Amino acid sequence: MSIEKLRFRKWISLVAIFLAGIASLSAAEPKSILVLVTGADKMASGKPTGLWLEEFAVPYLALKEAGYKIEVATPNGGASPIDARSKPTPEQAAAWKEAEKRLSDTKPLAAIRAENFAGIFIPGGHGVMFDLANDASAAKLIQEFDTQDKPIAAVCHGPAALVKVLRKDGTPLVKGKNVAAFTDDEERAVKLDKEMPFLLETKLRELGARIDKKENFAAYAVRDGNLITGQNPASSEATAKLFIEAVK
Helix, strand or coil: HHHHHHHHHHHHHHHHHHHHHHHHHHHCCCCCCEEEECCCCCCCEEEEEECHHHHHHHHHHHHCCCEEEEEEEEEEECCCCCHHHHHHCHHHHHHCCHHHHHHHHHHHHCCCCHCCEEEEECCCCHHHHHHHHHHHHHHHHHHHHCCCCCCCCECCCHHHHHCCCCCCCCCCCCCEECCCCCCCHHHHCCCCCCCCCCCCCHHHHHCCCEEECCCCCCCCCECCEEEEEEECCCHHHHHHHHHHHHCC
């Protein structure tokens, strides 16, 4: 065998080893999850609002424990406002310290591409009703997750981000789906029904969703295909669990 052929075979072997190494690294790369949160700090009336911390921190920690990389985004980037009513206990504050820190510097939606993530999780807080519910860029991004057959999760007021989302065929994303969300009765119970641009449960029903709910403030989450939704803050853990099962 000529020296040239030996050199060529050696080169081919080195290339094969190199490509195998890249494939191995890619296989070991943890999946990335996008967590989309509100950037709204005021209601239309001027009352303060924002993200409900539990609905971000609990899923964040569950996703981290499951080994996922997490990117946090808001419509315009920067800090996500935390609703003062969701102030944690001292024990929660210690456990949620890292999660809360991630809210201080989020990515803008313009920098996000659905193809870079295995799924999207949308926490609530009344702030979602005043920005994500009407954000065309957010609706388009969520549509891309649906088109790419990737899990979409939302908890409490998080499903408000779904009301403008259409499938590629033009039908509402939630049409015909079992959906849990903050109920009209729960909204009345916290005396904020008059402050909302719409009642979330009613809006979802109008879009053709099949509302699946329990008694006020009970923990409850439901999965319908790649759509995972939770009823209220207490449902954060259950929603995250179903989401993680869907992503695997």
